[in-house]
Amino acid sequence: MKKNILLAGVGGQGILSIAAVMDLAAIESGLQIKQAEVHGMSQRGGAVQSHLRISDATIYSDLIPEREAHLILSVEPMEALRYLPWLAEDGVIVSSIDPVRNIPDYPDMEKIAEAIRKAAPHILVNAEALALQAGSSRMANMIVLGAASPWTGLEPGALEKAVRTLFGPKGCEIVDMNIAAFRTGRGLSEKGSGLKAAATAKTTERQRV
Amino acid sequence: MRNHLLLGAEAIGAAALDAGISGVYAYPGTPSTEITEFIQRSPETVHNAVRSSWSANEKTALEAALGMSFAGKRSLCCMKHVGLNVAADAFINAAITGVNGGLVIAVADDPSMHSSQNEQDSRIYGKFAMIPVLEPATQQELYDTTVEAFALSEELRLPVLLRLTTRLSHSRCGIRRLSARKQNELQPESDPKRFVLIPSNARRQYDKLLDLQPELAARSESSHLNRLIEGAEKSGIVAFGVAFNYVMEVIQAHGLSKPVLRIGQYPLPEKMLRRFIETCETVLVAEDGYPVAEEYIRGLAGNPKVHGRLDGALPRSGELNADLIAEALGIRREKAPEVLSIVADRPPELCKGCGHRDMFEAISAVMNNQANHQVFSDIGCYTLGALPPFNAIHSCVDMGAAVTMAKGAADAGMTPAVAVIGDSTFTHSGITGLLDAVNDRNAVTVIIADNTTTAMTGGQASAATGRLQHICEGIGVEKEHIRTLVPLKKNLEHNITVLREEIAHEGVSVVIFLRECVEIAQRRLRSAKQQKRNPVKTAS
Numbered sequence: 001m002k003k004n005i006l007l008a009g010v011g012g013q014g015i016l017s018i019a020a021v022m023d024l025a026a027i028e029s030g031l032q033i034k035q036a037e038v039h040g041m042s043q044r045g046g047a048v049q050s051h052l053r054i055s056d057a058t059i060y061s062d063l064i065p066e067r068e069a070h071l072i073l074s075v076e077p078m079e080a081l082r083y084l085p086w087l088a089e090d091g092v093i094v095s096s097i098d099p100v101r102n103i104p105d106y107p108d109m110e111k112i113a114e115a116i117r118k119a120a121p122h123i124l125v126n127a128e129a130l131a132l133q134a135g136s137s138r139m140a141n142m143i144v145l146g147a148a149s150p151w152t153g154l155e156p157g158a159l160e161k162a163v164r165t166l167f168g169p170k171g172c173e174i175v176d177m178n179i180a181a182f183r184t185g186r187g188l189s190e191k192g193s194g195l196k197a198a199a200t201a202k203t204t205e206r207q208r209v
Numbered sequence: 210m211r212n213h214l215l216l217g218a219e220a221i222g223a224a225a226l227d228a229g230i231s232g233v234y235a236y237p238g239t240p241s242t243e244i245t246e247f248i249q250r251s252p253e254t255v256h257n258a259v260r261s262s263w264s265a266n267e268k269t270a271l272e273a274a275l276g277m278s279f280a281g282k283r284s285l286c287c288m289k290h291v292g293l294n295v296a297a298d299a300f301i302n303a304a305i306t307g308v309n310g311g312l313v314i315a316v317a318d319d320p321s322m323h324s325s326q327n328e329q330d331s332r333i334y335g336k337f338a339m340i341p342v343l344e345p346a347t348q349q350e351l352y353d354t355t356v357e358a359f360a361l362s363e364e365l366r367l368p369v370l371l372r373l374t375t376r377l378s379h380s381r382c383g384i385r386r387l388s389a390r391k392q393n394e395l396q397p398e399s400d401p402k403r404f405v406l407i408p409s410n411a412r413r414q415y416d417k418l419l420d421l422q423p424e425l426a427a428r429s430e431s432s433h434l435n436r437l438i439e440g441a442e443k444s445g446i447v448a449f450g451v452a453f454n455y456v457m458e459v460i461q462a463h464g465l466s467k468p469v470l471r472i473g474q475y476p477l478p479e480k481m482l483r484r485f486i487e488t489c490e491t492v493l494v495a496e497d498g499y500p501v502a503e504e505y506i507r508g509l510a511g512n513p514k515v516h517g518r519l520d521g522a523l524p525r526s527g528e529l530n531a532d533l534i535a536e537a538l539g540i541r542r543e544k545a546p547e548v549l550s551i552v553a554d555r556p557p558e559l560c561k562g563c564g565h566r567d568m569f570e571a572i573s574a575v576m577n578n579q580a581n582h583q584v585f586s587d588i589g590c591y592t593l594g595a596l597p598p599f600n601a602i603h604s605c606v607d608m609g610a611a612v613t614m615a616k617g618a619a620d621a622g623m624t625p626a627v628a629v630i631g632d633s634t635f636t637h638s639g640i641t642g643l644l645d646a647v648n649d650r651n652a653v654t655v656i657i658a659d660n661t662t663t664a665m666t667g668g669q670a671s672a673a674t675g676r677l678q679h680i681c682e683g684i685g686v687e688k689e690h691i692r693t694l695v696p697l698k699k700n701l702e703h704n705i706t707v708l709r710e711e712i713a714h715e716g717v718s719v720v721i722f723l724r725e726c727v728e729i730a731q732r733r734l735r736s737a738k739q740q741k742r743n744p745v746k747t748a749s
Binding site (some may be wrong): 032036045061065067084102111112 | 531
């Protein structure tokens with residue numbers, strides 16, 4: 001088992017919480033992990049990524065080589081595209097469709113969605129709206145994690161247990177909301193409405209999950 | 210043994226506690242900050258009364274760590290690479306005095322300048338000071354090596370430099386911890402002459418340091434951090450520290466059989482290197498940072514068969530990775546696609562609602578009407594004022610340079626001469642510059658962006674919160690020219706008026722823009738809320 005996962009987003013969106021859930025689940029499952037993350041000034045509203053590698057054998061490099069990420073998991077659609085050089089030929093993209101427009105030249109959202117559709121098999125998730133239904137827009141990251149979870153190499157039970165461990169100190173209510181968000185996301189990829197093949201000249205998939 | 214999920218930096222903190230330190234001394238700086246933060250929040254720190262608050266700067270930190278060592282106890286000192294420049298005076302001389310209790314200096318280098326002004330390589334400082342340098346390749350090795358480093362320091366009676374890089378520091382994995390060792394008893398240095406570096410003693414101590422060098426070299430030759438991974442091919446690789454990981458990644462992925470000499474302890478093991486290079490037809494030198502070892506190896510083996518950063522086989526700057534190593538080994542791979550042109554840059558920015566935004570608005574309103582509109586600035590969140598939409602500052606060189614550069618520009622006749630510096634940076638190394646300006650009666654305006662914390666590194670305590678006005682008064686700034694303003698939208702007109710007055714003053718003036726960092730304010734509210742919900746658990 002070997003999974004290379006590139007986590008992407010904008011500083012403050014909670015990608016390190018997503019990483020922490022997967023880290024805990026992997027460790028508890030007896031797997032090795034290396035998770036390189038960004039600290040410091042670039043966290044403030046800037047593009048943030050984390051390289052997460054999970055394996056049952058020794059992991060050497062903390063960084064994923066180019067074209068070797070099995071999954072790009074992004075909580076912001078344009079940020080999903082920033083890391084395409086790392087995506088493996090058979091890699092998938094799971095991304096939220098909620099843009100963070102904190103720059104003056106944010107591109108047209110439809111063009112971004114189109115580029116993701118062309119790039120790889122994908123799930124585009126209406127994460128913020130679904131998170132609101134699950135209790136709070138702050139859970140958007142758990143919606144995306146849930147949707148991406150089948151490609152992490154980790155069991156949903158192990159991931160849920162990790163959510164409980166991570167958010168436990170914040171109280172039962174927060175834990176339950178995060179679990180609900182995770183399950184909503186997971187449902188999206190389980191109920192056949194999940195992965196859309198990369199658009200070819202013939203097929204253009206316009207429907208959003 | 211339980212696996213602890215830790216960052217590399219945290220692994221150092223855990224190791225230092227398990228090695229029985231009595232204190233950690235540090236000034237926050239990415240990528241070293243989390244070492245001290247880990248120690249601060251560890252239960253054993255409270256339980257064993259380990260000293261762990263932040264120091265005013267890296268020099269005061271290292272000197273205090275040396276004092277704890279003088280007293281016979283183990284101490285850890287941490288900083289980022291540029292902090293070692295600040296501490297360099299103490300660092301070089303600590304190698305001359307030597308230590309009593311174990312002293313480990315953990316320095317985190319930042320190849321690729323993820324959050325730094327330069328890439329400098331601390332291994333050069335280690336060589337300069339002639340002390341052992343340890344450079345682990347993995348987070349577990351960071352832990353194990355840190356524990357060993359304290360024993361090594363006590364045995365050799367020398368400080369030990371632990372070099373790590375951003376990648377190692379800010380990557381998380383499972384770490385196995387050892388059981389903790391007790392702290393040393395108080396046992397002050399019995400030969401105080403060692404520590405009195407008047408020339409006669411210093412010469413004696415320097416000779417002792419030189420005499421120790423063969424011993425340090427011998428230890429490198431037999432160190433477990435320096436070892437050979439055999440291979441059948443004739444082209445070999447010498448891999449240093451974290452670069453070893455990238456090399457092994459490529460070897461594994463491509464099924465290569467190249468011999469690899471992995472180096473993690475310095476001074477360089479000359480015999481080992483010589484033997485290795487003799488058996489190879491070509492040698493790639495893979496090291497993160499400067500071509501420190503490559504220059505040395507070229508001296509041993511001549512140029513033609515050695516490749517690395519100096520001949521362009523690897524890039525001269527930036528951190529290494531597996532892709533660069535593969536390319537240097539001539540492994541051709543399908544090129545990765547370029548980033549689509551639709552993807553716009555997303556630079557970091559000041560937080561929404563940050564007081565610095567209102568401060569820069571006032572500064573720009575005043576300075577844009579000046580013939581000399583340039584503003585000297587410093588290192589902190591407010592450095593983001595250099596980017597759009599503010600474009601309000603025009604220098605950022607090193608900690609404290611805003612004040613002293615403004616002073617020098619004033620000496621040159623530049624008016625107005627205006628500096629912007631944060632509260633933590635001011636206490637780190639702005640105070641002495643302000644004293645120079647007071648003594649020279651310079652026409653400078655020093656703006657202190659006081660958000661009551663060291664915000665850029667995540668909100669560590671700032672050394673002089675609440676006392677800046679008194680400090681400025683104490684070093685001689687006239688009381689009526691120390692003005693405190695609150696950077697809020699509604700105060701803009703008033704703030705512009707005051708700033709304009711002080712910039713017009715033909716002497717030293719200090720304008721303090723005081724408003725708590727929004728992140729810290731939120732954190733305070735959150736923890737108050739949590740405390741209310743669960744008073745027992747969060748009491749610590």
